[in-house]
Amino acid sequence: MFGGGGGLDPRKMEQMMNQMGIDMDELDAEEVIIRTADHDLVFESPDVTKMDARGQETFQIIGTPSERDRSEGSADGSSSDGASFDAEDVDLVATRTGASEEDARAALEANDGDLAAAVAELE
Structure with missing residues (x-):
């Protein structure tokens, strides 16, 4: 489908995303906390990517969270x-x-x- 050996060229991938109206930014995050009713998931020094696809923002978090009880x-x-x-x-x-x-x-x-x-x- 895309041809070539090991995958897409990053520059071509970026061009394709720009054509589709998708902007990506890497965020310099120190910590990400996801709160639930029972506990927090804490990501220390995660890799965070923000994607904006025609006004709809999504965030991708890459890292290993530690779990913290909310009562602590x-x-x-x-x-x-x-x-x-x-x-x-x-x-x-x-x-x-x-x-x-x-x-x-x-x-x-x-x-x-x-x-x-x-x-x-x-x-």
């Missing part, structure tokens, strides 16, 4: 009791109130993740 907590904002707050929520509360990230996280924990109540507590 992590550097992303999870506490030892399993409560987790998005970094965006912490940043929002800190920016809105002028509080430190630690104070914003503590206010979120004290208010069970309620953004409005955390902001009200710190204002």
